[in-house]
Amino acid sequence: MFRRLLDRLEEFTIGALLAISTLVIFLAVVHRYLAGFAIPYLQDWLLGFHFGWAQEFAMICAVWMAKFGAAYGVRTGIHVGVDLLVMRLHGGARRACITLGLLCGLLFCGLLVWYGVRLVWENGAAYAWYTGLGRDPGPYFEGPLTADLEWPSWMVYLAIPLGSALMGWRFLEVLLGYWRDGTLPQHRVAHVKGLDEGEGVPPSVEQGASR
Amino acid sequence: MSAAILFGMLFVLMLVGMPIGVALGLTVITYMAFWTPVPLESVALKMFTGIEKFELLAIPFFILAGTFLTSGGVARRMIRFANSMVGHVTGGLGMTAVLACALFAAVSGSSPATVLAIGSILIPAMLKQGYSRRFAIGTVASAGGLGILIPPSIVMVMYAVTTNTSIGALFMAGVLPGLVLVLMLGAITYWQARKHGFAREAKVSWRERWQALREAFWGLLLIVIVMGGIYAGIFTATEAAAMSAVYAAVIALFVYRDMTWRDVPRVLVDSANMSSMLFFIIASASLFSFILTSEQIPQMLAQAIIDLGLGPIGFLLVVNVLLLLAGNLMEPSSIILILAPILFPVAVALGIDPIHFGVIMTVNMEIGMITPPVGLNLFVASGITGAGLGETSRAVIPWLLTMLVFLVLVTYWPTLSLALPQALGMM
Amino acid sequence: AEPILLKFSHVVAEDTPKGKGALKFKELAEKYTEGKVKVEVYPNSTLYKDKEELDALQMGAVQMLAPSLAKFGPLGVRQFEVFDLPYIFEGYEDLHKVTYGPVGKKLFAELEPKGIKGLAYWDNGFKVFSANRPLRKPEDFKGLKMRIQSSKVLEAQMRALGAIPQVMAFSEVYQALQTGVVDGTENPPSNLYTQKMHEVQKYVTLSDHGYLGYAVIVNKRFWDGLPDEVRAALEKAMEEATVYANDIAAEENAKAIEAVKAAGTSEIITLSAEEKLALKKALVPVHEQMSGRIGRSVIEEVYQATGFDPKSLR
């Protein structure tokens, strides 16, 4: 139950972030283009909208998408390495290699969570926490803001520890799955929805052949 | 010494098959922890800021556009149009494949995606018509490489961002070489088909061609929108990516209606997945190139290469050999991200134009995608056909040799790349 | 003993005034400390990019930076945005009263709670407008897409003229101007010339409407931890490097204007006294508009230091 909820949430998040980021840039471009025309009233109306935040917002969406998408990628087996040597190995050696690879993935994510938390903490989260509780922030600085939206950077940087934690969790799942039944998630490169369901050959190609 | 540790560790970690992003990241963290005073929080920072660059957004946007185009029936209509134009030439469907790949390349930024979009329709069709499996694989896997040479191109975006050159100018620089490669691939396909006596399609009337063109029109219009929009100054290359994603969605959902709203989440999630995988590598690679810079390794290597006294011609020869070797083992984005920061300064110091150098690197990447053991186009082609990697690799040999000739042409004839962006005043 | 390593990272090329200033500082610092300090200069964002260098400095990953003054706003020290205000300095004389004087010192003091110590202000220069149409009057800006670097003040400045501000990466600006994605931009002349923007802009207006400058800053913990005599030697080196950097900046800007003239690809517009006044009248209200952000007191202090009175424009 929890797993399925997490899976759906992960998919929803990355899909939505990609869609939002695309639409924001699309709107900003359309706005800029139209506002350049000296059409009375319309131009003044359009000049009233500010899209100065669009690039930064789209970028933050994309980075968050990338951090959680990387976790999704572990689940779907899209992160591949140079597996020539591993493919040639058999039995225990192969098992050891693959286990090592997954453990390293887990380790890397763990380190990113650790250093990510420290980055967030030292970059303003600590200050916000202590001053929020009405206490002296001690050696901690008030953190920077993002340039255009002026959001606290530490909130934006949260993508690192959160995304890495999820990615580490996915590595762990894959590792346990591999130990249990020896299978790994495989990303199917040659699978596109809509193609293998529709007619495989364009009609005209078939027509051309029948003549 | 530090270079030996860094590259040695990266090599070992990659050899045991772990994802490239993980190998890069762990190498850097280990090195930093033991050999530098740089605080490790900057690792986390770099994993964020390494991808926090507006120009990089072109990557997910172009991937999204490509996925919409593939699922939305645009590829199919392009194939039909290409077939009506060149299907009657010797090697019929092979010629169709080359032209269709070129057309799709002009709207898609990725080579494997081009192989997939065109190959998953045309390869089965070719097999049905009695073309050999090798011929089918060879044409599509090689012509799919056009995906990154003919703009838009994800690999070019990565090069431009890594080296701070203009994406738009680089895109334009890919156009003429792309057309030349189309001709060369067409020629080798013709020759191969003739040699093996493959059939051709019946000639199609101009009315039917017109009909096919009209059907493919909305897809082909995207070529005009992307390149025209950049050239006419309506948007930048990055923004063009967002425009084409929205346009592709509109075409798929409202014009061709080959997909429904219910398919949209799948398209978004698949595109996000592919983009995130690339972003993970980009972030780790930026970490790696940060530690290289911090240890002054690119400067040392660059000096060492300059001290060899190769001159531009010799240097480019070495670069091509190096990139082709790397292309055997790694996929394009990692190569660009790891090697461009090292090779680029040397190229500039030797007076090689940054845009021309970008085209050279791109063509190398294209070739790398059809060389075993790591060749993305080969993987896709073998996924479609079920042929093993060995057969797939042998199948592409004639086309591979053609592309090597093309590489020499691109490397030592800068005008081919630079004429168009210069004529357009972009550099 | 091992020399103390000081990494100085910046985001521009080595042959710019800032780049040359950094190299000068390296030379002087290593000389005056008799090799006790080794300075490594990383130009061109090779080590840290614009967006991350301040974070890196605060965590001690790099010791010295020279970010543009507009970067301190996002750090939470918005008083520095006073430097971005249009027409707040009449010229270098006004400016140096602030940057060499007590107001500059006071502003630097605001950085210390952030773990940053300010050492010197380095000039880039006063900005000119460029576009494909002649820009003389405020009305000429209406509906023009003007490229700016990320800054709330510059955004307000462009809006005050009726233009559409567009944030854009430096690497894309030339081409965006060439194709017309944006219509114009603002730059100190030396940046305009080295980025070849005059090739793709028909008109350059010598408006001197705003200032672009940098602050050389160090990690406070690093700085306070230095032996006294080393710190004194570095301060001396910085003082001389500052004079050197500011001299070449002024020189390069003058040269750049001549070079743009000589290139003949764009017409240089010198504003008449009335035209400049009209532009000022349109832009100075931005001071008031931004005073809530920047802080009224720092704006007043700058007025006092320079003797500028916005009421005189009414």
Ligand code: NA
């Ligand atoms: Na392409």
Ligand code: NA
């Ligand atoms: Na390869």
